[in-house]
Amino acid sequence: MSTPPDGRLGVVIATRDRSARLAVTLRHLRALPERPEILVADNASTDDTRAMLARDFPEVRVLALPANLGPLARNHGTRALGTPYVAFSDDDSWWAPGALARAAGLFDAHPRLGLIAARTLVGPAAEPDPLNDLLAHSPLGPATDLPGTQVLGFLACGAVVRRDAYLDVGGFHRLLFIGGEETLLAYDLAARGWGVTHCPDVVAHHHPAPTPRPGRPAVQRRNEVLTAWLRRPVPYALARTGALAAEARGDEHARRALREALARLPAALRERRPLPPHVERAARMLEGAAA
Secondary structure: OOOOOOOOOOEEEOOOOOHHHHHHHHHHHHHOOOOOEEEEEOOOOOHHHHHHHHHHOOOOEEEEEEOOOHHHHHHHHHHHOOOOOOEEEEEEEEEEEOOOHHHHHHHHHHEEEEEEEEEEEEEEOEOOOOHHHHHHHOOOOOOOOOOOEOOOOOOOEEEEHHHHHHHOOOOOOOOOOOOHHHHHHHHHHHHOOOOEEEEEEEEEEEOOOOOOOOHHHHHHHHHHHHHHHHHOOHHHHHHHHHHHHHHOOOOOOEEEEEEEEHHHHHHHHHHOOOOOHHHHHHHHHHHHHHO
């Protein structure tokens, strides 16, 4: 007799043009004992993704987006799911058996918990992602009403969210698109009083392609500056922009990042909402520890 689905849990997968990898992910997710509801938010794929889903995974819900929305696909997928807790996967990542049940239990027991940053294992050898140690040794430490260790960062494909908390802050921000978008979401959750913690007994698997991602360094630098202007004090944002401008004199990635950041700066200023003092102090504490 099969185990009934855990109605608390859903998984949103953002994908574009990677049907073979997506099929591997779906086979792993479909085998989970929790039997979560699975929704694929397809970023206007031009390959056989939608045909493959209809043929091989008819039980999986598909949200066919009209354009490539990048991480914003997760926002649309989360709105479409009705489960109280939503785990994110990419088309090259999935969850360990029992991990989502553990996450749901933590959310049930801790009403202020908004996001769980999992322990992520990489590749066939299940090597620990270097981010795991940074999260585990966060100087923010524990909180009496939260599990794990408080953090202000995570890996999107290794995160589980409380749906109400995620939608409360608007999900991932449209201005950043992709590349370091997690930090801004963590800031916004903490600013609204939601807990963001690393819980190492919640485990995700990530099997990224070995090929490099062209342009990603520039995008990440751009988004660091935009995040500063969106949420951090003006002197801090000016200093980050000045440092990028100095790098741009001799680095092509920095030049591209600076151009793109300046083009988006008016929109960032319109949507600027500085962090509350206690969250700003936490952000500076993390930066000091990293330095």
